[in-house]
Amino acid sequence: xxxxxxxxxxxxxxxxxDEIRRTVTKPWVLMEVCGGQxxxxxxxxxxxxxxxxxxxVHGPGCPVCVxxxxxxDKAHAIAQRPDVIFCSFGDMLRxxxxxxxxxxxxxxxADIRVVYSPIDCLKIARANPDKKVVFFAIGFxxxxxxxxxxxxxARQQEIKNFSILVSHVLVPPSIASILQSPLNRxxxxxxxxxxxxxxxxxxYEPIAERFRVPIVITGFEPIDILQGALMAIQQLxxxxxEVQNQYARVVQRDGNRVAQDLVNKVFEVCDRKWRxxxxxxxxxxxxxxxxxxxxxxxxxNVKEIDTQESSTCISGLVLRGVKKPHDCxxxxxxxxxxxxxxxxxxxxxxxxxxYYVYGRHLEAKNGGRSSGDADRTSSSLTAExx
Amino acid sequence: MGKANFGGIVKQVCxxxxxxxxxxxxxxxxxxxxxxxxxxxxxxxTYELLxxxxxxxELEVPEIREAMxxxx
Numbered sequence: 001x002x003x004x005x006x007x008x009x010x011x012x013x014x015x016x017x018d019e020i021r022r023t024v025t026k027p028w029v030l031m032e033v034c035g036g037q038x039x040x041x042x043x044x045x046x047x048x049x050x051x052x053x054x055x056x057v058h059g060p061g062c063p064v065c066v067x068x069x070x071x072x073d074k075a076h077a078i079a080q081r082p083d084v085i086f087c088s089f090g091d092m093l094r095x096x097x098x099x100x101x102x103x104x105x106x107x108x109x110a111d112i113r114v115v116y117s118p119i120d121c122l123k124i125a126r127a128n129p130d131k132k133v134v135f136f137a138i139g140f141x142x143x144x145x146x147x148x149x150x151x152x153x154a155r156q157q158e159i160k161n162f163s164i165l166v167s168h169v170l171v172p173p174s175i176a177s178i179l180q181s182p183l184n185r186x187x188x189x190x191x192x193x194x195x196x197x198x199x200x201x202x203x204y205e206p207i208a209e210r211f212r213v214p215i216v217i218t219g220f221e222p223i224d225i226l227q228g229a230l231m232a233i234q235q236l237x238x239x240x241x242e243v244q245n246q247y248a249r250v251v252q253r254d255g256n257r258v259a260q261d262l263v264n265k266v267f268e269v270c271d272r273k274w275r276x277x278x279x280x281x282x283x284x285x286x287x288x289x290x291x292x293x294x295x296x297x298x299x300x301n302v303k304e305i306d307t308q309e310s311s312t313c314i315s316g317l318v319l320r321g322v323k324k325p326h327d328c329x330x331x332x333x334x335x336x337x338x339x340x341x342x343x344x345x346x347x348x349x350x351x352x353x354x355y356y357v358y359g360r361h362l363e364a365k366n367g368g369r370s371s372g373d374a375d376r377t378s379s380s381l382t383a384e385x386x
Numbered sequence: 387m388g389k390a391n392f393g394g395i396v397k398q399v400c401x402x403x404x405x406x407x408x409x410x411x412x413x414x415x416x417x418x419x420x421x422x423x424x425x426x427x428x429x430x431x432t433y434e435l436l437x438x439x440x441x442x443x444e445l446e447v448p449e450i451r452e453a454m455x456x457x458x
Binding site: 003006012015016089116117118119120142143145146149194197198223227246248249250251256258259262 | 400402403404405412414416417418419421422424425426428429431432433436437
């Protein structure tokens with residue numbers, strides 16, 4: 001397929017890896033921000049193609065993972081109401097709240113539906129005028145234009161029985177928070193290509209400057225990720241800290257202005273609690289007051305719920321790049337994608353789930369390679385690309 | 387709304403955010419919305435750069451390897 005297959009070319013990947021080997025002279029720690037990038041890295045074994053000096057740690061960019069337990073419990077409280085049709089992206093259904101998940105509630109009779117797009121909910125709302133249709137609006141900046149459009153159209157079309165439960169998160173405050181932490185090990189970032197498709201990358205420039213870290217806006221195919229890593233390493237070796245754009249076929253410096261305009265009309269920035277990380281100032285979106293008729297949190301007046309996370313789970317440290325999935329005693333044992341203890345095992349984009357799905361827990365059990373080991377092979381790339 | 391072909395599967399896609407998109411353009415789609423039209427010229431340029439880099443490498447490999455083993 002055009003603009004995909006050429007970015008999975010094995011021979012080209014090998015060349016970029018060789019160039020990285022030639023460039024690197026000392027150890028560097030890079031963080032890929034997006035869950036989609038983490039998934040590609042583990043799927044294609046990109047971390048094992050890189051020279052041992054280069055360590056990839058996995059970032060907070062999995063929207064399902066970072067949705068707070070309080071917000072999931074609120075979703076559950078709303079979804080259980082007999083007058084509600086609760087709509088969500090599929091991967092939120094298995095996320096454990098304090099008690100159960102949405103799938104269990106559905107099996108107990110709650111009307112919970114999986115939608116492909118928030119716009120689908122408007123159709124459901126029109127077809128069910130006696131019900132209240134609520135969409136669980138999670139996600140990063142990438143998803144905000146779609147969610148904003150659903151509310152905008154609901155108002156234009158006077159669909160009064162549609163509301164959204166907003167749990168939007170923003171990337172720049174989260175990476176600034178990672179860099180400010182005394183535990184931080186990250187020296188350069190592979191920036192979030194799809195978030196920047198919407199937002200552009202101007203807002204990353206002050207972060208690169210302030211913390212003196214290179215940030216390379218990077219795509220999601222193996223060649224994209226390898227080239228992003230190469231560009232970041234070239235900067236680290238040269239001692240520069242610029243924002244660069246590897247994903248120029250999709251991302252422009254100013255982003256998508258049309259989308260930004262509607263997002264800003266519908267949402268405003270607010271403080272947001274991240275699962276496993278805690279509250280980060282100005283790191284989320286909430287609905288503007290003028291759209292309060294479509295604000296599920298307000299309409300259903302869900303009270304703050306006292307929540308309890310698993311005490312063994314280290315997902316907060318994994319999300320900040322301080323620990324790897326292997327470092328957790330529960331990984332692949334008590335904690336699996338079927339029975340996740342925490343955020344990063346829940347979604348396919350979570351680092352723990354990616355490690356599990358691609359069999360890294362088996363290697364760990366066998367006393368084999370960990371992510372830091374020197375035994376690197378191109379076989380995994382060959383297998384997937386061929 | 388428009389129709390987008392995902393490697394054989396055709397779906398309705400909202401084009402509100404990509405007013406510049408024309409028939410036969412490639413678009414990046416997320417949850418039913420086209421978010422960006424793929425810049426073919428930029429894609430070709432990046433790809434050529436990568437290929438060029440690898441050609442240069444082939445020419446330079448022995449020299450660079452020597453230099454690396456000898457110096458810091």
